[in-house]
Amino acid sequence: MEAIRGQLVFFLENNVSAFIKSWRQKAFISESDIHKEEVNKNGLKMYELVKGMLENSLSDDDFRELAYKVAFERAEANINIGDFVYNVNSGRSEIIKWVISSGLPIEKLHPLIDDISAIFDQFSYYVVKKYTEIKEEQLQEKILYIDQTHKERLTILGQMSSSFVHEFRNPLTAVLGFAKLIKSEYPDIKYMDIIEHELNQLNSRITQFLHVSKKELMNGERESHSLYELFNELLEFLYPSIVDGDVTIVSNMKSDIRVYANKDELRQVFLNIILNSIDALQQVRYKRKINIDCHAVDGKVEIMISNNGPVIPKERMDLIFEPFFTTKELGTGIGLYICKKIIEKHDGEINCISDHHVTTFFIKLPLLIPEETA
Template sequence: MSYLIIKKSIEGHSKTDMQNRFEALMKSLDYALSHTNVTENNLAKILQDEIYQIADINKHDVIIYDLDGNYLVSNKDKALVNEKKLPNNILNKVKSSDNRYDVKTYDENLGSTLTSSYIIMRNNRLEPIAIVYFPVYHSEDEYYEAFHKYVQYIILVNLFLILLSVWISWVISKNLTKAITKISDLITRTTLLGKELRPIKYFNNDELSGLVKSYNKMVYQIEDQKLLLANKQREEAWREMAKQVAHEVKNPLTPMKLLIQNFVRKFDKNDPEIESKIKKLSKSLVDQIDLVATVASAFSEFAKLPPKNDENFDLKEELENLVRVFNEGGNIYLHSNRKEIPINMDRVYLSRIFTNLITNAKQAEREGVKSVINLDVELLNKKVIIAIQDNGSGIPKDKLEQIFEPNFTTKSSGMGLGLTMVKKMIEEYKGEISVKSEEGRGTKFTIILPTNV
């Protein structure tokens, strides 16, 4: 294993070294051409002097061919260049790709590997003007020779350590194997009984009895804490819910009380407008009573979702109809990557989800900034990804984590159940919802739903 790792490291080092040389050469060439308007016709003239300096600095030969594979210019004498024209197979592969094309051969005379690298050269306008050829000779033998000795040393050391570890393990485990095996069997049987933790029955008085006692004590403590925590969480949830219900009910009761007190204080049966005032009072009281009923209904809906009536329909068409209802200002835009997106779910659930999110987006409009709401719908691998993004006031960072919690709201009015219900309905379909927001820039909700089709 060590040998393979070292060998891979050597090969990686060799490839990295060659890549660094290649990039340095290309940067030198790009720099030489960066201040001139270069074309295929004047390239040889521009580089005829500078190519010697580039090759000298990088200590590598550079040969440049035109786009038909004919020799143009090099730091070497033309008579010493073996290939005056590139073979067609290499030429076609280089021209068909923007990446570097490498050809490896072995030079038996030099005992080295020759990597012939070809790449298209482009001018400042990114137009192809030539083909650059870098011949790179490199030998890995010198690396292998040094590392072979190192590998031999590592093998000997590892072998010694393995033997020593086996002997020490045998000595240490000899006296404890039987007891540990018994405890292991007991713990294994305990964990297989179910999710509940159960104490281990162990009656021997040996080195492991203290461990068993500690484990059993921990089991009892964990069970007690689980019960306490569950009760505390239930109490806390009901307490918070009761506080929210009381708060929401109290809001309409206070103006109702003030209205009646004020009416009684100013009541005059001879007042010619007494009938009109009674009607106004009655209407105000009815409105406040309706608000209390709305609060009760909202908490009732939160406690129990309506039954689902799943059916197959086109999600895009359904969203288009929904957007049409809210798009009186023409500022809501729907985008989709498919003409039709089939989905199987409850239309009412879908309508409630997006009615809530679109309403929130409209209410987040900043003063002096025209509201723009984008709905992007994508169908990918049996899943629908829907993004709803606005350019509104955004949500503060410290409140983002609470956005889906019951009774949390950033609005001056409302019960804070809308997004909680949205998340609950999405999770009913094994979906996910997430939010990103930046104050003063807007908010983006992302929903992922399985199509179930």
């Protein structure tokens, strides 16, 4: 067998130019390929690696070095990796054809042909694997760049909107003040309740936008609050919306669970999630239900607000806590974003899972109360 190997190496050495020319005629090389001049060189190096295998002098380092070189060139040229695989298979076919035409006994050549084919398979594997790694790294870099650009645009948008609403709030505050004075001095004037209510709604919207821009946060003092009492007050306030939405709410709250928090901020979080749940349940024809559960685990209070409404698709699930993302016709897309910021401000976490049976918002908050408030 050693003699056959030597004769085959001698044959290949004497026909290298003809092989490269024949393979080059079949290979697919794009004119836009910035490394097209390297293709012939790589084909020649592969030819040398086959000879090295036949001489039992093939180096694994040399083999990987060529594979990684080709992978980087294919990625940099931005050429379809399928073209590379086609060219490798063409090279395999050509060299096997030349081996068979060497005139050596075919039965002696079969194991060598198998070895040659295995080299090409392994070479393709290394190149495609490294090419995939390079492309994945490039993709992650692009995603990072897009995310950074997106954040920068949001920052600019937040700065613009905050400047606008700050300018808008000054006259609004004055109007609210004078409306209260008019109502106090002339309590019988018609429609003053409606005017005051709408002004307060507008002021609430402005506060939400200021939350998003981070220019203004509710900075009220944190105190010890009973979640049981907070939810009871909230559900009493929401009673008209619950009845109007034909929703059943089941609350399993323990009266002894307390948190150290800003009550108004937590109220805004729970109010937003429950109202969103009521809204989502309008797509369900019967047995509309919201479950509120709460329990303490390892120094944390876990609150779960679930509804049996429609599933939130995965592509939307990744975006629901992003600012300005909304599926509602008249939505602002800042409600859940504000909820997330408030919970994180309280050193907590908020997440959501959804399937075709139930959608649940999970909220974790610190359970322990600081010593000075105990």
